[in-house]
Amino acid sequence: MSLDVDVRHQQGGFTLQAKFQSDGRLTALFGRSGAGKSTLINVIGGLIHPVRGRIVVNGRILFDSTQRISIPRHRRRIGCVFQEGRLFPHLNVRQNLLFGRWFTPIARRVTRLDDVVSLLGIEQLLGRRPVTLSGGEKQRVAIGRALLADPELLLMDEPLASLDDERKAEIYPYIERLRDDGHVPIVFVTHSVAEIARLATSIVVLTDGQVTASGPAADILRNSSLFSQFGPAEAGAVIDAHVLAQDDEFSLTVLQAKSGTLTVPRLARTIGASLRLRLRARDVMVSLEKPQALSALNVLPGHIVALETSGASVDVTIDCAGDLVVARLTRKSVHDLGLRPGLAVHAIIKGVAFEGDAAAVPPASSP
Numbered sequence: 001m002s003l004d005v006d007v008r009h010q011q012g013g014f015t016l017q018a019k020f021q022s023d024g025r026l027t028a029l030f031g032r033s034g035a036g037k038s039t040l041i042n043v044i045g046g047l048i049h050p051v052r053g054r055i056v057v058n059g060r061i062l063f064d065s066t067q068r069i070s071i072p073r074h075r076r077r078i079g080c081v082f083q084e085g086r087l088f089p090h091l092n093v094r095q096n097l098l099f100g101r102w103f104t105p106i107a108r109r110v111t112r113l114d115d116v117v118s119l120l121g122i123e124q125l126l127g128r129r130p131v132t133l134s135g136g137e138k139q140r141v142a143i144g145r146a147l148l149a150d151p152e153l154l155l156m157d158e159p160l161a162s163l164d165d166e167r168k169a170e171i172y173p174y175i176e177r178l179r180d181d182g183h184v185p186i187v188f189v190t191h192s193v194a195e196i197a198r199l200a201t202s203i204v205v206l207t208d209g210q211v212t213a214s215g216p217a218a219d220i221l222r223n224s225s226l227f228s229q230f231g232p233a234e235a236g237a238v239i240d241a242h243v244l245a246q247d248d249e250f251s252l253t254v255l256q257a258k259s260g261t262l263t264v265p266r267l268a269r270t271i272g273a274s275l276r277l278r279l280r281a282r283d284v285m286v287s288l289e290k291p292q293a294l295s296a297l298n299v300l301p302g303h304i305v306a307l308e309t310s311g312a313s314v315d316v317t318i319d320c321a322g323d324l325v326v327a328r329l330t331r332k333s334v335h336d337l338g339l340r341p342g343l344a345v346h347a348i349i350k351g352v353a354f355e356g357d358a359a360a361v362p363p364a365s366s367p
């Protein structure tokens, strides 16, 4: 998969100058309100014509100002999902879904209605009108409608922003499934660090119309300076794991990551299911010795690979068998412990965040 964007556009006093490449299955566009995320989505989707530039999706040129190529919007084969589902109120769910393929030539209609309905779990909703659906159900139908157009790119502009946490949690697994099916690249606009930590394979950070960082999700999320605008609490590491075991006696779930096992309050996942964990830098402590009598369940051995000072705090990056974990410590602690690159340490994980099915291990100091 590939997405290659290099565009410049002027609207009023705002200049969008965005250049990035992504090979990710789900590319998150991330930035403050007014950073230009929607403008960029509209440029990619063909709603806005940039002054100049080039947009190439999986080798197909959608726009190239030097070659004077600009594929019209209806021929870009792009599916869109917006914050408010924008379903047709007078059509039932089945009719709304089928409307998605109306503009797709018959020869290109590959996706089957039944497959989309079961992928999104909306079998029970087919005869109902949008007004009778919950916010989460409407968004699932909107996603289904976009998929049935057999798009070559799916643009999702804050598709979950109007939903509460419970409804969001309802939709995440479907978006993950779409991402992991790998049939269609997804560009996803969001303000939420937790959302990109869970969903993104690549991240593009926009600031005042410029791309200030882009790359694989795990690399970008580790860089706390990028997330300073959203509060220092959010920065941290993202690691992949799968469910190794369920502990019924203590109602815990044991996860296997590259760096070792992590035990968290019970998650409703099957053995083998893969998931992403977010280890916030503020939830990680560092010990020189292997801690013995400690209530924290999760201790990962590793060695320090980087120290980055910002004011009174220092982000210490620890390589734990290939998983890079970040701990935010005071400068004083770093000095007192003599922390330096190469030093063997233990990362004590006080909390693990999962968007949707929140889980946190007890703090190290609790009995």
Ligand SMILES: Nc1ncnc2c1ncn2[C@@H]1O[C@H](COP(=O)(O)OP(=O)(O)OP(=O)(O)O)[C@@H](O)[C@H]1O
Binding pocket: 011, 012, 013, 014, 031, 032, 033, 034, 035, 036, 037, 038, 039, 040
């Ligand atoms: N039609 C327009 N004419 C002039 N300026 C515009 C127009 N549309 C948007 N802007 C400006 O362009 C900038 C980027 O807006 P955009 O909607 O792309 O930001 P965003 O990152 O999507 O914000 P949000 O997260 O609030 O949706 C803003 O300063 C906005 O005021």
